[in-house]
Amino acid sequence: MLTIFARWLGIGCLLLLTLGACQPVSAPLEFAPDGPVVRAALTYQLQETQRRLSEQLETPAPQVELSNIRVETLEPILIQKLAAYHLRGRYDLSLTLPRQHQAQKNNRFEIYLQRQEEGKSWRLLQREVLADQTTQWYSELIETPPPSPPEAPSSS
Secondary structure: OHHHHHHHHHHHHHHHHHHHHOOOOOOOHHHOOOHHHHHHHHHHHHHHHHHHHHHHHOOOOOEEEEEEEEEEEEEEEEEOOEEEEEEEEEEEEEEEOOOOEEEEEEEEEEEEEEEOOOOOOEEEEEEEEOOOOOEEEEEEEEOOOOOOOOOOOOOO
16 A cells, blocks of 8 residues: 555656646746837837938938737747747837828737846847848847826715
8 A cells, every 4th residue: 555655656746846847838928018018119119210210311210109009919939948929910100200290001010029037127129030040139128108006996
């Protein structure tokens, strides 16, 4: 009786060790970026592109405004063994220049976002494929607005 118990105990311990050593193969969906994070990442990416273009053309950078952001696919992935999210979707864009206003609808986007370990901030990841076909990742900290405080219940 004791040997059967010891055998099952040994199998149970081995199973726990095996399962405990497993790491998730993708990021958990419950920690995926919310709307304000996606908006901040897209705005940052577009503003940086417009800034670089304006520097080359020696013109003022336009004011960028995004609207109607729609995430169509959200894929949890691991990048360099860290949880990340690959998002694809569409947005509408409004550019305000000194003498004109330009609107574009239904623009496509594809971004990679990674939540920082403390969970308070996000990084926008940008991939570069090198000549030897290896991938190099660069990241930028994304400034996101602080969460709105909960509204106090009205006393009517």
